[in-house]
C-alpha cells in the first residue's frame with residue numbers, strides 16, 4: 220500500500236512541477252537584435268558587449284542573432300543587465316531576449332465511443348491492427364478530405380454520420396434526386412452503404428464506434444438500388460470530381476465464378492477522366508473491393524472494375540490472419556484490411572440502418588471502406604499526392620505480418636507479395652508517415668509490346684517467351700514498373716479450365732487467372748485484360764513468359780489469337796529513391812484566410828502547406844513581400860506555387876507554351892512546348908457482355924449484307940412467277956371451270972412441275988398448290 224501511496228505522491232509532485240514550469244517563461248542565452256549600419260556595426264557591438272554574433276536572421280535585412288556564453292542557457296528570469304547595455308547602443312533599434320516557446324502537438328485522446336473497445340482492428344487490442352492509432356496521434360483524422368460511398372444509399376440523418384455528412388459528395392442516381400436516403404424495407408436490404416460510410420467517417424466521442432477518418436466528410440451515391448446501366452455507373456464514378464477525393468466501391472459483376480465482365484464504354488471513360496482531371500488533375504482515388512466470390516472459386520482478374528489499373532483494389536483477411544472463405548485471389552489486388560472470418564472471429568463495428576449500430580459488418584465490402592478511411596488520413600497528411608503516388612505508398616505501407624497464405628513470394632525488388640493479399644496488411648501509421656516524405660512520381664509511361672500476333676493452338680500447355688526491350692531510347696522507356704497488363708484474345712472449349720500465368724524477367728510469377736470450375740463458357744477471352752501489381756518497381760527489361768495451361772479435360776481445344784504486353788511505370792529507378800527527406804514542412808506565418816505566407820527553411824508555399832517542390836499542375840515563382848514585422852517594414856522573398864496552364868501537367872510558366880510534361884492521353888509538342896487536348900482511348904477493358912453484343916452486331920451486319928440481295932432476288936422472282944401463274948391460271952380456270960376441285964389441282968401439279976423444269980420436289984409443289992387452293996377457297 221505504502222508503495223502505491225509513494226507512487227501516487229511522486230506522480231502528483233511531477234505533475235505539479237511540470238505545471239509550475241510550463242506556466243513560467245524560459246529565457247535562453249540568445250537575443251534577436253535589429254541593428255542599423257550594416258554587418259560591420261553588428262560585429263562591433265557584439266564584440267564590445269561579449270556576445271557571439273551568429274549572423275543575420277534573414278539573408279537580407281538588419282535582424283541579427285546574438286548569443287552570450289556567460290548567460291545561462293535556460294533561466295526563468297531575463298538577463299536585465301546584458302539586455303540594458305545592448306539597448307543603450309544608438310544603432311540598436313530593437314532587441315528581444317529569446318524565450319523557449321512551448322509548441323506541442325495537439326493532444327490526442329482515445330475516442331470515447333461506447334463501441335470503440337470492440338473495434339479490434341484499430342484500437343490496438345491485437346498486436347498487428349491497422350495501426351490507425353499512430354496516424355491519429357500524429358493529428359491526422361481526415362480533416363478536409365471528402366469520401367463518397369457508391370452503394371445503396373446513406374442514412375444521412377444517422378446521429379453517428381450527420382455531423383460529417385456532405386451533400387456535395389452525395390446523389391441519388393436511382394431516383395435522380397440529390398437525396399441518397401436508403402429505401403427501407405422489412406429486411407433492411409439497403410443497409411450496406413450506411414454501414415460502409417460509418418467505417419470511413421463515423422463521428423468520434425458520441426455513440427456507436429468511430430470511423431477511421433472520423434473528421435472526414437462523407438457522402439453517398441445511391442446507385443445499387445435500381446436498374447444498373449453503364450450510364451448509372453459512369454455518373455456515380457464521375458460525381459463532383461473536384462470536390463470528392465476518394466470514391467469507395469464494393470460492387471462489380473456477379474461473383475458467380477462464371478462471369479468475365481468489365482466496365483463498358485462510359486464507366487471506362489469515367490475512370491480515365493477521373494484519374495486525369497479529378498482532384499485538380501492529381502486524379503480521383505477509386506478504392507475497390509476485390510470481390511466476394513471466393514466460395515464460387517471466382518477470380519478477381521475476371522472483374523474488369525477491380526482489375527483496372529485505375530482502381531486501388533483491396534482484399535480481406537480475418538482477425539486471425541486467415542484468408543476468408545469469401546475472398547477472391549488475383550494478381551491485381553494491391554493491399555488488404557481486416558474483415559469477417561469464421562464465427563469465432565470478430566467482425567466490423569459500424570453504423571447501421573434505422574439509426575442503429577452494428578458489430579456484424581462482413582465481407583470484402585467491409586475492407587474497402589477501411590482502406591478508403593486510411594487513404595483519407597494519408598491525403599490529409601499530403602493532399603498533393605497523385606492517384607499513382609497513392610498506389611506507390613500503399614505498396615510500401617502494406618506488410619505481410621502474420622497473414623497466412625500459401626503463395627507468399629518475394630518479387631524482383633525483394634517485396635513479399637501474395638495473390639490473396641497483394642502486399643499485405645495496410646499500416647495507417649506508416650502510410651501517413653510516407654505521405655509526408657514522398658516526392659511525386661514522374662508522369663506515367665505506357666510501353667506496349669505485341670508479343671504474339673499469329674494464331675497459336677492451345678493444347679496441354681502453351682508457353683510463349685519473349686525478350687522485351689521496354690521502349691528503350693524512346694520517351695516511353697520504363698525503368699520501374701507499376702502495373703503490368705496482359706491483353707489477349709483466345710477461344711477455348713471450356714474457359715474455366717485454363718490457368719494463365721505471367722513471369723517477369725526478375726522471375727516474379729503472377730497467376731493472371733486460376734481455374735474456375737463453374738466457368739463452363741466456350742466464349743474464351745476476347746480482348747480481355749489481365750492485370751498484375753506483383754512486379755511493382757521491377758526493371759521490365761528481359762525475358763517475359765506467358766503460360767496458358769489446360770487444367771481440365773484433354774479434349775479441350777482452343778487458339779490464342781494474340782497476346783500483348785502493356786507495361787506501365789516510370790523512367791525513374793524507384794528503388795534508389797530516398798524517402799527520408801521530408802517534403803512537407805511547417806508554415807511560420809499565415810494570413811487571415813489561413814493561407815501560408817512564410818515557410819520554414821527553403822520550402823515553397825502551396826496554399827496552407829509548405830512543400831519542398833510544387834505539385835503537378837503548378838510551378839515555382841519567387842515573390843517579394845513587403846511586410847511590417849515588429850514595427851519595422853521590410854521586404855522579403857518567398858517561393859510560392861502558381862498554377863500552370865490547364866493543358867500542362869508540369870510547366871515552367873503560366874503560358875500554354877510553358878508545358879514541360881502533359882497529362883495522360885495528351886501529346887507533347889516539343890517545339891511549341893505545348894500539350895494537345897486529351898483523347899481518351901475507347902474499347903478499354905472489353906467485357907463479355909460487349910463481346911456478345913459484338914457477336915450480335917456481326918450477325919446482324921452479315922445478315923443484312925447477304926440477306927438483302929438474296930431477299931430482293933427472291934422477291935422479284937416470286938413476284939414475276941406469281942404474275943405468270945395468275946395469268947396462266949386464269950386461262951386454266953376458264954377451261955376447267957366446270958370440273959371439280961381435284962381436277963383443277965391435278966392440272967396445277969402438272970403445270971408446276973413442268974414450269975419449274977428443275978425437278979423441284981413433290982412436297983414443294985404440293986405446298987404451293989395447297990396454298991394456292993386455300994387462297995382460292997377464300
Ligand SMILES: [Ca+2]
Pocket residue numbers: 391394396397398399400
Ligand atoms: Ca432519393
Ligand SMILES: [Ca+2]
Pocket residue numbers: 332379421422423424425426427428429430
Ligand atoms: Ca461514434
Ligand SMILES: [Ca+2]
Pocket residue numbers: 471472473474475509510511512517518519522547
Ligand atoms: Ca468476382
Ligand SMILES: [Ca+2]
Pocket residue numbers: 507524525526527528529530531532551
Ligand atoms: Ca485495381
